Amino acid sequence: MALPPPLSAKDEKSFAYETIKDRLPLIVTRIVDFLARHRTNFAKQYGEVTENECKSCISAMDKLRYEIARDKPILLLNDNHTDDIHIWNEYLQKEMDQGKVISWFQSNWLLVECYMYRKIAEAFNLTAHLQHVDPFIEMKQHTFYSSVQAIDVVLAQLNIDIEQTTDPVNNKSTIEQQFYNYMEISLWGNQCDLSLSGGANRSQEHDPFHQITELKTHILINHETSLFNYLYDQQAYLLNFDVCIDFVLDNAGFELLTDLCFADFLISKRLCSRITLHLKCFPWFVSDATKTDFDWLLEQLSNSSSNSVWQIASKRWQQHIQNGQWIIQTHRFFTLPYDYSYMQQISSELYCTMSQSKLIIFKGDLNYRKLVGDLRWPLNERFETALRGFQPTSFVVLRTCKADVQVDIDLKVGQEITKIDPRWMVNGKWAVIQAFFKKQTEKDI
Ligand SMILES: O=P(O)(O)OC[C@@]1(O)O[C@H](CO)[C@@H](O)[C@@H]1O
Numbered sequence: 199m200a201l202p203p204p205l206s207a208k209d210e211k212s213f214a215y216e217t218i219k220d221r222l223p224l225i226v227t228r229i230v231d232f233l234a235r236h237r238t239n240f241a242k243q244y245g246e247v248t249e250n251e252c253k254s255c256i257s258a259m260d261k262l263r264y265e266i267a268r269d270k271p272i273l274l275l276n277d278n279h280t281d282d283i284h285i286w287n288e289y290l291q292k293e294m295d296q297g298k299v300i301s302w303f304q305s306n307w308l309l310v311e312c313y314m315y316r317k318i319a320e321a322f323n324l325t326a327h328l329q330h331v332d333p334f335i336e337m338k339q340h341t342f343y344s345s346v347q348a349i350d351v352v353l354a355q356l357n358i359d360i361e362q363t364t365d366p367v368n369n370k371s372t373i374e375q376q377f378y379n380y381m382e383i384s385l386w387g388n389q390c391d392l393s394l395s396g397g398a399n400r401s402q403e404h405d406p407f408h409q410i411t412e413l414k415t416h417i418l419i420n421h422e423t424s425l426f427n428y429l430y431d432q433q434a435y436l437l438n439f440d441v442c443i444d445f446v447l448d449n450a451g452f453e454l455l456t457d458l459c460f461a462d463f464l465i466s467k468r469l470c471s472r473i474t475l476h477l478k479c480f481p482w483f484v485s486d487a488t489k490t491d492f493d494w495l496l497e498q499l500s501n502s503s504s505n506s507v508w509q510i511a512s513k514r515w516q517q518h519i520q521n522g523q524w525i526i527q528t529h530r531f532f533t534l535p536y537d538y539s540y541m542q543q544i545s546s547e548l549y550c551t552m553s554q555s556k557l558i559i560f561k562g563d564l565n566y567r568k569l570v571g572d573l574r575w576p577l578n579e580r581f582e583t584a585l586r587g588f589q590p591t592s593f594v595v596l597r598t599c600k601a602d603v604q605v606d607i608d609l610k611v612g613q614e615i616t617k618i619d620p621r622w623m624v625n626g627k628w629a630v631i632q633a634f635f636k637k638q639t640e641k642d643i
C-alpha cells in the first residue's frame with residue numbers, strides 16, 4: 199500500500215511550517231537566555247572553565263538558530279561517547295546515501311524536530327560540566343508550582359477515593375466513574391505542554407473535576423468505556439494474576455502529576471498489578487519528563503511539611519516504587535527519530551517486553567504522531583492502517599490534538615468541528631482517547 203507523504207514544513211500552510219519558522223527558534227533563544235543567566239552560578243559551582251563551556255553552548259545554540267532560519271542541511275552528530283549516536287547517525291546517513299539533503303523546511307517534520315532536541319543535547323554533552331544540566335528545568339518546575347491549587351484538589355480527592363475501601367465487585371459503577379475521572383484528568387493534563395507555547399507558562403489553575411465535565415464534548419474519540427471493561431474484566435482484583443501496564447509518559451509538572459494519579463488509581467483499585475513508567479533519557483520537546491523531573495516531583499510532595507494531602511499521596515507512591523508495583527524506566531528508543539512501526543526492528547527487547555503487557559498507555563501528541571508515522575493521512579483513515587503493523591499488544595493514546603494529523607474521524611464530523619473551531623487540530627482544545635485492541639491469537643490464549 200502506498201503511504202501518504204510525511205508532514206513537512208515544505209507546506210507553508212501547515213503547522214509544521216509554523217513550528218519550524220517560529221516556535222523552534224524561540225525555544226533555542228530561551229536556552230541562550232537560560233545559559234546567560236546561569237553562567238556565573240555554574241562557574242561558581244563547577245569552576246571557571248564552565249564559563250567557557252557556557253559560551254560554547256551559547257554559540258552552538260546561535261549556530262543552530264541560524265541553520266534553522268536558513269534551512270541549512272542537517273549534519274551527522276558529533277558527541278561520540280553517547281550510546282544512541284550510532285543509531286542516530288545511521289538513520290541520517292541512510293537518508294543522505296539516498297541522495298537526500300535533510301534540511302529543516304524541506305524534510306520530514308518529525309525527523310527535524312526530534313533532531314533539534316538531540317542537537318541541543320549534543321552541545322551540552324560536549325562539555326565536561328554541563329552534561330547533566332537541563333536547559334528547560336526552570337520552565338518545567340514553574341508549571342508545577344503555578345498549578346498548586348489544581349494539584350491540591352486532585353490529590354485530596356484521590357486520597358479519599360483510594361482510602362475508601364470499595365469492594366470492586368459490588369461497587370463497579372463507583373470505580374468505573376472514578377476511572378473515567380482520573381483518565382480524563384490525565385488526558386487534559388496534556389494541555390500543559392511547553393513546546394507548543396515555546397516555553398511560556400501553561401498552568402492549570404482550576405478545579406480539574408469540574409473542568410473534565412465541561413470538556414467532555416471536546417473528546418472527539420472516546421474509547422474509555424471499552425478500556426474500563428477491558429481492564430475490569432480481567433479481574434486482577436479477584437485472582438492473583440500479574441497484569442502489567444506500560445505507561446509511556448509525556449510532560450513533567452502538572453501533567454506528570456495527573457498521570458501518576460491515574461497510575462496510582464489503577465494500582466490501588468487493582469485494575470492492574472504492575473506499571474512500568476517510561477521517562478525520557480534526556481531533555482526532550484521542552485517539557486517531557488526525565489527521571490530527574492520525576493524524582494523532583496516526588497520530593498516536592500514529600501517535603502511539603504505543611505501539606506498532609508501531598509505527603510499522604512507521596513508516601514503511597516514511594517511504596518508503589520519500593521514494592522515493585524511502579525517500575526521507573528528510561529529507554530533510548532523514545533528519543534530516537536524512529537516512529538513506532540520501527541520499534542520491533544530497532545529496539546526488539548523493548549517491543550518484546552511491551553508485548554507482554556495487558557495495555558500500553560501512550561500520553562500526548564508526539565506519541566500519537568509517532569504511532570501514525572506523522573504522515574498526511576486522510577481524516578477518515580482507519581487507526582489500524584495508520585499504525586502500519588505496530589501491534590505489540592492493546593493500547594490507548596490520551597492526546598490533546600496539537601499537530602495536523604488525526605485518523606478515525608468521519609469526514610462530515612471533521613467539517614463540523616472545523617466550522618466551530620478552524621484550528622481544532624493544533625490548538626490543544628480538542629482531544630482523543632483512542633484505543634487499539636489487539637485481536638487475540640491462539641498463541642495468546
Ligand atoms: O507530545 P506533547 O507534549 O503532547 O506535544 C508536543 C508538541 O507540542 O510538540 C510538537 C510541536 O513542537 C507538536 O507535535 C506537539 O504539539
Ligand SMILES: [Mn+2]
Nearest residue numbers: 448449483486
Ligand atoms: Mn511532550
